[in-house]
Amino acid sequence: MAELIEIETAAAAASEGRASGVRLREGGLVSLVLDVAGLDGLARDRMEIALKGAVLALEGVTKVQVAMTAERRPPRLIAIGSGKGGVGKSTFSANLAVAMHRAGRKVGLVDADIYGPSQPRLFDCEDVKPSARGEKLVPVSNDYGVPLLSMGHIVPQGQAIAWRGPMAGKALDQLINAHWGDVTDIIVDLPPGTGDVQLSMLQKHKPAGAVIVSTPQDLALMDAVRAISLFEQGSVPIIGLIENMAGYVCPHCGELSDPFGIGGAEAAAKSMSIPFLGRVPLNMTIRRSSDAGVPPASGEGLISDGFAAIAARISTWIDNRFGAQSSPQSSPPSGTHSGGTG
Numbered sequence: 074m075a076e077l078i079e080i081e082t083a084a085a086a087a088s089e090g091r092a093s094g095v096r097l098r099e100g101g102l103v104s105l106v107l108d109v110a111g112l113d114g115l116a117r118d119r120m121e122i123a124l125k126g127a128v129l130a131l132e133g134v135t136k137v138q139v140a141m142t143a144e145r146r147p148p149r150l151i152a153i154g155s156g157k158g159g160v161g162k163s164t165f166s167a168n169l170a171v172a173m174h175r176a177g178r179k180v181g182l183v184d185a186d187i188y189g190p191s192q193p194r195l196f197d198c199e200d201v202k203p204s205a206r207g208e209k210l211v212p213v214s215n216d217y218g219v220p221l222l223s224m225g226h227i228v229p230q231g232q233a234i235a236w237r238g239p240m241a242g243k244a245l246d247q248l249i250n251a252h253w254g255d256v257t258d259i260i261v262d263l264p265p266g267t268g269d270v271q272l273s274m275l276q277k278h279k280p281a282g283a284v285i286v287s288t289p290q291d292l293a294l295m296d297a298v299r300a301i302s303l304f305e306q307g308s309v310p311i312i313g314l315i316e317n318m319a320g321y322v323c324p325h326c327g328e329l330s331d332p333f334g335i336g337g338a339e340a341a342a343k344s345m346s347i348p349f350l351g352r353v354p355l356n357m358t359i360r361r362s363s364d365a366g367v368p369p370a371s372g373e374g375l376i377s378d379g380f381a382a383i384a385a386r387i388s389t390w391i392d393n394r395f396g397a398q399s400s401p402q403s404s405p406p407s408g409t410h411s412g413g414t415g
């Protein structure tokens with residue numbers, strides 16, 4: 074019998090990401106919901122036929138029930154995790170979101186790190202609080218085109234560490250079930266490790282995929298393996314592994330050296346059969362620019378090109394899985410910045 078994840082993958086591919094709520098019942102009966110918002114009658118019929126055909130082709134599936142709805146699809150969630158703190162997960166999440174926006178995608182950012190929310194600082198909008206419409210929050214906008222909601226916006230500073238289980242889960246709900254408008258993908262910067270927020274994320278807001286950030290050291294990699302297995306246990310596909318702080322670029326002569334060795338993360342990814350998405354060097358400009366609230370991916374040059382290349386790989390993964398329709402527009406948005414360094 075086909076696994077649920079196989080059925081979900083086939084349904085997503087055949088429906089351009091419009092299928093959700095896939096259930097596998099006794100006797101090989103599969104039921105699911107198809108979002109037909111914006112499709113005319115003919116397109117709906119075609120999609121239903123393609124969807125049923127793709128799912129019925131899987132081993133053990135005997136019948137497919139499709140319930141159609143015209144509600145707006147909630148944004149997909151792309152989780153960014155790490156096994157331990159300080160590996161640069163927040164820096165990477167911010168720059169991934171900026172690079173995806175510059176490539177023309179409608180992307181938002183949720184900072185779910187209850188222990189040290191840092192996105193408001195990285196986007197230089199620490200003093201801006203989100204407003205509310207009805208019972209839902211409206212994400213904070215910034216100069217980089219990435220609407221943002223952070224635990225830092227709703228958890229009083231210094232108290233977060235005392236938040237456990239249900240409270241952390243409720244806070245995450247508020248950040249995700251917000252007025253995201255036409256955002257199609259939300260990058261979720263998770264806290265390090267495998268705690269309450271991660272569990273809540275897996276149980277309630279199943280991400281479409283997860284990216285794991287690690288540094289080259291063995292210890293960080295061992296921790297990364299733990300983070301990977303948590304997502305795998307929750308049937309969340311791993312998009313791939315990023316090696317951050319890989320090699321040191323001398324600010325004086327530009328020479329690249331590798332204090333922690335080279336190739337460790339790539340080899341680890343290979344041994345776990347997960348894609349290696351690329352390496353981000355340990356670079357003073359990244360730290361300085363980030364501290365100054367200017368995501369380096371918003372600039373021009375080698376650093377922003379590096380983030381753009383990784384963002385393109387992740388976008389390709391999304392499009393391959395959910396259909397190219399998930400690329401919202403073909404031309405890059407206006408308002409890209411040259412203020413960053415790179």
Ligand SMILES: Nc1ncnc2c1ncn2[C@@H]1O[C@H](COP(=O)(O)OP(=O)(O)OP(=O)(O)O)[C@@H](O)[C@H]1O
Pocket residue numbers: 155157158159160161162163164165186189191264265317318319353354355356357359360361363364
């Ligand atoms: N590639 C890099 N080159 C230079 N500095 C970096 C790089 N990546 C991150 N940093 C710096 O390392 C520090 C930690 O990064 P960051 O806060 O993104 O890590 P984190 O994994 O999100 O940490 P935490 O788990 O505490 O939230 C920051 O000062 C950041 O500017």
